[in-house]
Each structure stands twice: as structure tokens, then as C-alpha cells.
Amino acid sequence: MATFSALPGELNLSLVRGDEFTFTANFNVDLTGYTRAASVYNDATNAELAAPAMTVATTTTGGVTTSAVTFTLTENQTAVLTAARMRWYFRWVTPGGFTRTVLAGIVRSQKA
Amino acid sequence: MSSEQITVTVVGPNTEATITSGTTINVTLGDVGPINWSEVAGKPTTFPPQAHSHAISDVTGLTAALAQKVELDPYGKVLASQLPSYVDDVLEFANLAALPATGETGKIYVTTNNGSVYRWSGSTYIEISAAPGSTDFVPEGTTNLYHTTARAAAAAVDAVTWTTLTGKPTFSAVATSGAYADLTGTPAAYSLPTASATVLGGVKIGSGISIDGDGVISASAGYTLPNATTSTLGGVIVGAGLGVSSGTVSVTYGTTAGTACEGNDARLSDARTPISHAASHQTGGADAINPVIVTPASLSASQNDYSPGTADIIRLSSSTAVDITGLAAPSADGALRLLINTNAAGGANITLRHENTSSAAANRFRSVTTANVVLLPDGGSVTLTYSTAISRWRIL
Numbered sequence: 001m002a003t004f005s006a007l008p009g010e011l012n013l014s015l016v017r018g019d020e021f022t023f024t025a026n027f028n029v030d031l032t033g034y035t036r037a038a039s040v041y042n043d044a045t046n047a048e049l050a051a052p053a054m055t056v057a058t059t060t061t062g063g064v065t066t067s068a069v070t071f072t073l074t075e076n077q078t079a080v081l082t083a084a085r086m087r088w089y090f091r092w093v094t095p096g097g098f099t100r101t102v103l104a105g106i107v108r109s110q111k112a
Numbered sequence: 113m114s115s116e117q118i119t120v121t122v123v124g125p126n127t128e129a130t131i132t133s134g135t136t137i138n139v140t141l142g143d144v145g146p147i148n149w150s151e152v153a154g155k156p157t158t159f160p161p162q163a164h165s166h167a168i169s170d171v172t173g174l175t176a177a178l179a180q181k182v183e184l185d186p187y188g189k190v191l192a193s194q195l196p197s198y199v200d201d202v203l204e205f206a207n208l209a210a211l212p213a214t215g216e217t218g219k220i221y222v223t224t225n226n227g228s229v230y231r232w233s234g235s236t237y238i239e240i241s242a243a244p245g246s247t248d249f250v251p252e253g254t255t256n257l258y259h260t261t262a263r264a265a266a267a268a269v270d271a272v273t274w275t276t277l278t279g280k281p282t283f284s285a286v287a288t289s290g291a292y293a294d295l296t297g298t299p300a301a302y303s304l305p306t307a308s309a310t311v312l313g314g315v316k317i318g319s320g321i322s323i324d325g326d327g328v329i330s331a332s333a334g335y336t337l338p339n340a341t342t343s344t345l346g347g348v349i350v351g352a353g354l355g356v357s358s359g360t361v362s363v364t365y366g367t368t369a370g371t372a373c374e375g376n377d378a379r380l381s382d383a384r385t386p387i388s389h390a391a392s393h394q395t396g397g398a399d400a401i402n403p404v405i406v407t408p409a410s411l412s413a414s415q416n417d418y419s420p421g422t423a424d425i426i427r428l429s430s431s432t433a434v435d436i437t438g439l440a441a442p443s444a445d446g447a448l449r450l451l452i453n454t455n456a457a458g459g460a461n462i463t464l465r466h467e468n469t470s471s472a473a474a475n476r477f478r479s480v481t482t483a484n485v486v487l488l489p490d491g492g493s494v495t496l497t498y499s500t501a502i503s504r505w506r507i508l
Contacts, residue, residue: 009139012130021133028140102139105129 012105021073030065033095043085050077433460438471445500455489478504
């Protein structure tokens with residue numbers, strides 16, 4: 001377990017090029033009405049390399065609504081992640097129009 | 113946003129903040145600090161008021177306002193201690209002796225035993241003058257007089273005049289002079305109608321007739337019958353050649369001068385020698401007979417059975433060279449026609465066609481030479497005569 005003291009939370013991704021990469025993040029926030037964006041980009045040029053697909057599922061238990069966001073990079077998307085330095089981020093825009101980058105980190109890829 | 117906290121719990125084999133595929137992480141956003149109202153999701157859109165209570169002291173000015181209100185007893189009446197003094201200005205007592213030893217100014221004291229009313233002068237009670245009770249005890253003044261029947265009747269009589277009366281009838285003016293002209297509605301003067309063949313009436317006396325003072329009509333002496341004219345009945349005188357016998361006028365016939373000629377009179381014989389024809393009908397005479405001349409409309413195309421009208425001289429014209437194949441035949445044998453081409457010099461020719469079948473046979477021209485006759489412009493002419501024997505115009 002890792003605890004971060006400020007946004008965005010630093011979360012590094014380690015993936016194998018040519019493999020599908022997927023993970024799920026459970027948020028203690030109802031993301032209904034939020035807009036979301038995620039991107040893998042070249043840290044040297046800021047050029048976007050891949051945009052992970054995202055699906056959101058909200059669950060309400062005991063009056064508390066949480067949201068599970070599943071990020072997916074396809075095989076083709078991971079295959080091209082060959083840059084020396086790559087980063088990714090996940091941010092949302094609240095219904096009130098405030099943008100927050102919630103998660104960000106280094107992307108490390110290795111050959112299969 | 114620096115105060116926001118995030119806890120990322122990585123579930124699975126990863127113990128670091130680096131995950132591999134298939135990992136599930138829990139992200140807990142902690143103290144997110146002040147939240148903008150617009151960021152709050154699911155907030156109600158309306159806030160209806162709900163019943164609640166407040167202490168009197170919570171309402172500004174209420175305690176002071178209540179202190180200025182009168183207090184009511186349990187029966188809802190105002191406490192006597194809170195009434196103003198003028199409410200009980202009239203005080204009743206059994207009699208004069210029962211009045212307080214010292215009274216108050218501004219108050220009225222009534223003794224119920226006799227209905228007397230008093231006021232406190234400051235040192236003693238003074239009775240307030242009682243009302244007279246009846247006008248019988250009030251002497252009459254000089255301005256405001258008492259009503260009496262006699263006064264009312266007199267005033268009524270004085271006030272009523274014919275002029276002031278209302279609702280009175282309207283009387284029409286009546287004759288007062290006794291003259292007939294003053295009367296209205298009299299019949300119109302009678303006018304005797306004029307007598308006619310069917311109407312009995314008055315007559316006027318014409319000339320030759322008189323009427324005396326008794327209304328007797330008589331014929332005047334010496335009546336003279338007027339001379340007859342074409343419009344006046346009258347007498348006539350029998351002239352020469354007429355006779356009259358017993359009022360019958362007859363013609364006097366005979367064979368001599370002064371007598372009327374009868375049908376078998378030898379003087380009516382056809383053997384009478386006619387007088388010579390008047391020389392005035394000759395050309396240049398006072399009553400010369402002039403030929404009939406027509407000038408028909410200018411021709412723009414050839415003509416068949418041409419009918420310019422009955423005339424002795426026909427003045428032809430054309431806008432282009434045209435042919436005439438026939439001319440309307442006359443009713444009389446020997447009729448003459450003079451045709452003249454009046455086109456200006458250099459203008460178009462007009463040609464009469466010999467025996468041309470485009471016209472009816474009776475209207476055609478016949479030339480002695482069988483050649484067509486050309487009427488040159490500026491006066492070219494030809495004379496025609498009609499022959500009923502051959503039913504043709506002969507070109508002379």
C-alpha cells in the first residue's frame with residue numbers, strides 16, 4: 001500500500017509491450033456527471049502516445065456511492081510505447097467545471 | 113487543492129505504487145478542503161420552508177412593541193387601570209348629598225334621584241342648566257319663528273302663483289276680435305269648377321254672347337262670322353270656278369276660261385307641242401348637269417368584280433401595279449364610265465384585263481383588239497360603255 005499526500009497521486013505503470021494492459025481504480029467519489037480523460041505521453045516531447053479506454057461503474061452501499069474506473073490499453077496501443085521516458089495521467093472535470101488530475105506517474109514498458 | 117489527500121491502496125501483489133496489468137487499486141480522496149458549492153453533486157434545487165419556533169427575544173423590537181399594547185383580563189376586556197380618565201367623565205350618584213365632598217373639574221355628576229346634572233366649579237357643585245324639555249317654554253324669537261297652521265297656509269298661498277305652478281295644462285290662444293279671420297279650422301273658400309262636357313260648373317261669357325244682371329244669357333246682336341282659315345272655323349267666300357247653291361259649294365266645269373277642266377276635256381290631249389329643253393342644263397349653263405365622280409380608296413391589289421360605286425367618272429389610284437378583271441355591271445344599257453389613273457407621274461400602272469375569267473362574265477371587259485388596256489399614271493384614262501346585248505363592258 002502506498003499513501004500519497006497530495007494530488008495527483010503518483011502511480012506508476014509497468015507494462016509489457018504488445019500485451020493488453022488493464023487495471024481498475026476504485027474511487028470513493030460518485031463520478032456521475034464528471035468528464036474524464038487519461039493519456040500516455042512522451043515525457044520529452046509531450047506528444048500523446050496512447051489514450052487508455054475507460055469504463056465507469058458506480059455503486060451505492062450504505063448511502064455511499066463509489067465509482068470504479070477501469071483503464072485499458074490494447075495490445076496495439078502498448079506495442080508502440082517505446083519512448084525512453086513516458087508518463088501517464090488521469091484527470092476529471094467536476095460538474096462545476098473544476099479540473100483535477102487525480103493520478104499520474106511513470107510508464108515503464110519492456111519487451112515481451 | 114494542496115490540502116487534498118489521496119490514499120491509493122493497491123490490492124494484489126504490488127506493494128509499491130507501481131502496478132502491472134490486472135491490478136485493482138483503491139483511491140480514497142481524503143480531506144478535500146473547501147468545496148465550491150457548484151461542485152456539490154445531488155444538491156436539492158429548492159429549499160421549502162419548514163415550521164419552527166422562535167423566542168420572543170429573537171424577534172427584533174417585539175418586546176418593546178408588546179409593552180405598548182393594552183393588557184386584557186381573562187374575559188378579553190381591557191383592564192380598567194389602563195383606560196384613560198375621560199372614559200368615566202360622567203359619574204352617577206344617588207342624590208346631591210352623595211356627591212364627593214370635593215369634586216373634579218372636567219367631570220359631570222348626575223344625581224339619579226332627580227336627573228340633575230352638576231359640575232365641580234373648584235369649590236362647589238353647580239347644576240348645569242337643564243334643557244327646556246318643550247318649546248312651549250321657549251319664547252319665540254324674531255328670526256326663527258314657530259310653525260303655525262295659519263302661517264303655513266299663508267306662506268303657501270303667497271308662494272303659489274300661476275307661473276310657479278307645475279303640471280298645469282297648456283291653453284291655446286283663442287280668438288277675441290270676433291272676426292272670421294281669427295278663427296282657425298275654417299273651411300276653404302268654395303270654388304265653382306269650370307264647366308266641361310262632363311262637369312257641371314261655371315262658364316264664362318265669350319264674345320258675341322252677353323249675360324244680364326239676372327243671369328240670363330243672350331246672343332249679342334250683329335254677330336260676325338270670322339273668316340275661315342286653315343285653323344279657324346269661319347265663313348268663306350265662293351271664288352271663281354266655284355258656285356254655291358242652297359249652301360252647297362260646287363265646281364264650275366267647262367271648256368272655256370274660268371271653268372274647271374274635266375277628264376274628258378279636249379284641252380287634255382297628248383298632241384300638245386312640248387316646249388324645248390332648257391339650255392340652262394348645258395355645260396356652263398345656270399342649271400348644268402354635272403357628271404357623278406367617285407374617288408375610291410387606293411388599290412393595293414388586283415381587283416375582280418370591282419365595285420367602286422355608281423359614277424360617271426372613276427378616279428383610280430393604287431400603291432402598286434394592279435389589274436382590274438371586271439367592273440360591277442350597271443342596270444342600264446349604254447351606261448358610260450370614264451376610268452382615270454390618278455397615280456402621280458412615275459407611279460404604278462392600272463391594267464384592264466380583256467375577258468379575264470377571274471371576274472363574273474357580266475362584269476368583264478371586252479377590247480376590240482383583245483389586248484389588255486394599260487392606264488398609265490398621271491392621267492391615263494379609258495371610256496367604257498356597257499352593252500346588255502353581250503353583257504360586257506366595251507372598251508372604247
